[in-house]
Amino acid sequence: MLAANKVDGGMQEADALALWNLGVGEPYPISALHGRGTGDLLDAVVAALPDQPEGEAGTDDEGGPRRIALLGRPNVGKSSLLNRLADEDRVVVDSVAGTTRDAVDELIELGGQTWKFIDTAGIRRRFRALQGADYYATMRTGTALERAEVAVVLMDVSEPLAEQDIRVVEQVVEAGRGLVLAFNKWDVLDEERRVYLEKEIDRQLSRVSWAPRVNISAKTGRHMEKLVPAIETSLSGWEQRIPTGQLNNWLKELVAATPPPVRGGKQPKILFGTQAGARPPHFILFTTGFLEDNYRRFIERRLREDFGFEGSPVHISMRIREKKNGAVGRASKGSVRPDRKPRGRR
Numbered sequence: 001m002l003a004a005n006k007v008d009g010g011m012q013e014a015d016a017l018a019l020w021n022l023g024v025g026e027p028y029p030i031s032a033l034h035g036r037g038t039g040d041l042l043d044a045v046v047a048a049l050p051d052q053p054e055g056e057a058g059t060d061d062e063g064g065p066r067r068i069a070l071l072g073r074p075n076v077g078k079s080s081l082l083n084r085l086a087d088e089d090r091v092v093v094d095s096v097a098g099t100t101r102d103a104v105d106e107l108i109e110l111g112g113q114t115w116k117f118i119d120t121a122g123i124r125r126r127f128r129a130l131q132g133a134d135y136y137a138t139m140r141t142g143t144a145l146e147r148a149e150v151a152v153v154l155m156d157v158s159e160p161l162a163e164q165d166i167r168v169v170e171q172v173v174e175a176g177r178g179l180v181l182a183f184n185k186w187d188v189l190d191e192e193r194r195v196y197l198e199k200e201i202d203r204q205l206s207r208v209s210w211a212p213r214v215n216i217s218a219k220t221g222r223h224m225e226k227l228v229p230a231i232e233t234s235l236s237g238w239e240q241r242i243p244t245g246q247l248n249n250w251l252k253e254l255v256a257a258t259p260p261p262v263r264g265g266k267q268p269k270i271l272f273g274t275q276a277g278a279r280p281p282h283f284i285l286f287t288t289g290f291l292e293d294n295y296r297r298f299i300e301r302r303l304r305e306d307f308g309f310e311g312s313p314v315h316i317s318m319r320i321r322e323k324k325n326g327a328v329g330r331a332s333k334g335s336v337r338p339d340r341k342p343r344g345r346r
């Protein structure tokens with residue numbers, strides 16, 4: 001919801017209308033000071049809320065075609081890839097960076113299935129430093145990512161992997177979406193550059209080693225047939241569930257073989273675990289003490305080895321139960337994300 005504030009009287013209403021230009025929907029003219037227009041804004045907010053709170057099952061499941069966002073910094077070939085997949089020129093391609101300014105949804109038939117591909121504006125360097133049109137273009141890309149189930153992050157192999165590329169990948173992980181890494185412009189990759197590229201991938205993308213990779217050329221059509229299987233892999237990893245019984249048997253064996261490290265003279269125990277949700281998979285471990293970051297990463301690694309979850313971020317959080325006079329004591333949460341420090345104790 002876009003609120004245009006400080007519209008204290010009818011005079012400023014016209015100014016508020018200019019905010020339509022931002023392309024983020026209807027601006028609601030309000031005055032926070034006087035309360036003018038806030039009723040209408042509230043009505044609009046309530047109308048936009050779902051009738052029922054989002055439940056575990058069917059969360060963001062709109063039905064219809066699967067939604068795939070094409071993401072990457074400007075000029076990596078997102079629009080070219082969309083055109084190649086559609087087998088016709090549906091969106092504008094240009095050698096100038098920043099050609100796509102708005103997210104565009106396109107239905108494309110591939111492998112006997114209809115997909116919704118979302119072409120997006122290239123993500124610019126630093127979101128916070130962006131201004132004006134770039135800021136809103138990048139914001140709309142973020143919204144497109146939220147709407148998607150899986151993101152294909154494109155990288156241009158003719159240039160060194162940049163911090164920008166890594167940031168786009170992190171954004172996908174943070175949004176909890178499935179991930180496919182697409183190394184584009186493979187047609188212009190020479191032997192020498194290829195050696196460097198492999199090193200860059202090892203060094204900078206090891207945190208998402210679980211993501212399927214495709215080496216493609218939107219220009220020549222190289223390995224287009226590999227894209228859908230990679231997307232399907234990520235979708236199924238993203239939706240995967242482990243039954244609670246199976247998970248707990250597995251946890252018991254894991255902990256018996258490799259117990260959590262002692263912390264403050266105490267050995268934390270894992271009492272019980274459950275997969276609280278999917279899309280992406282989220283696990284909750286009930287423990288008697290804090291599990292170190294390293295140990296939770298170890299659990300994630302082993303989960304992936306034994307169950308897959310290919311192409312999807314996996315979240316592991318914990319609830320600490322400390323018995324004090326029989327009462328349940330302090331609770332604590334943590335979450336394993338490759339790009340973040342744990343939130344630690346609360």
Ligand SMILES: Nc1nc2c(ncn2[C@@H]2O[C@H](COP(=O)(O)OP(=O)(O)OP(=O)(O)O)[C@@H](O)[C@H]2O)c(=O)[nH]1
Nearest residue numbers: 074075076077078079080094098099100122218219
């Ligand atoms: N050699 C080569 N060039 C490519 C390939 N894919 C795209 N290009 C070129 O890269 C340039 C940018 O392509 P676009 O598809 O517009 O890139 P984009 O990611 O949509 O860019 P923005 O919309 O600006 O973010 C164009 O000149 C394309 O022709 C490829 O596989 N090989």
Ligand SMILES: [Mg+2]
Nearest residue numbers: 078079099100
């Ligand atoms: Mg584009």
